[in-house]
Amino acid sequence: MSKIKIRPVEPGDFPSWLPLWDGNNLGRRDEAVTTETWSRLTDPDFPVYGLVAENPDGALAGLVHYILHYTTGAVAPVCYMQDLYVSPDYRQHGIGRKLVRALADQGQKEKWARLYWLAEADNKAAQALYKDFGIKLDFTLHVLRTG
Numbered sequence: 237m238s239k240i241k242i243r244p245v246e247p248g249d250f251p252s253w254l255p256l257w258d259g260n261n262l263g264r265r266d267e268a269v270t271t272e273t274w275s276r277l278t279d280p281d282f283p284v285y286g287l288v289a290e291n292p293d294g295a296l297a298g299l300v301h302y303i304l305h306y307t308t309g310a311v312a313p314v315c316y317m318q319d320l321y322v323s324p325d326y327r328q329h330g331i332g333r334k335l336v337r338a339l340a341d342q343g344q345k346e347k348w349a350r351l352y353w354l355a356e357a358d359n360k361a362a363q364a365l366y367k368d369f370g371i372k373l374d375f376t377l378h379v380l381r382t383g
Contacts, residue, residue, distance in 0.1 A: 310349030
């Protein structure tokens with residue numbers, strides 16, 4: 237899997253991106269959310285972006301979606317890595333690590349103040365991957381639905 241290419245999402249990727257998106261969402265697709273997410277990912281004026289892991293044959297093996305935003309804690313923008321997903325057919329080949337590394341490298345190049353993400357504490361695969369990236373902070377997440 238050393239020939240995997242990490243690149244930005246392109247408008248023509250939709251048919252290959254959709255199965256990855258569905259997998260990321262455990263097979264539960266909300267058509268309105270899917271349509272809006274794809275629109276945001278492919279709109280260069282919207283601060284939601286994506287990278288994909290592409291095989292030499294052109295098949296997509298994984299994705300990472302991220303949001304750039306400003307915060308009160310820094311002058312430079314920060315990046316929230318929202319989704320990281322690798323197709324089960326391609327797991328255990330370092331693709332998730334390559335996607336995170338590519339995003340971190342981009343952040344360094346673009347001088348983001350930080351890159352951060354959330355991961356379920358009992359997601360052993362995610363915890364194993366993320367232990368080599370960043371610093372684990374011990375916070376709890378609270379959510380208040382407002383809509």
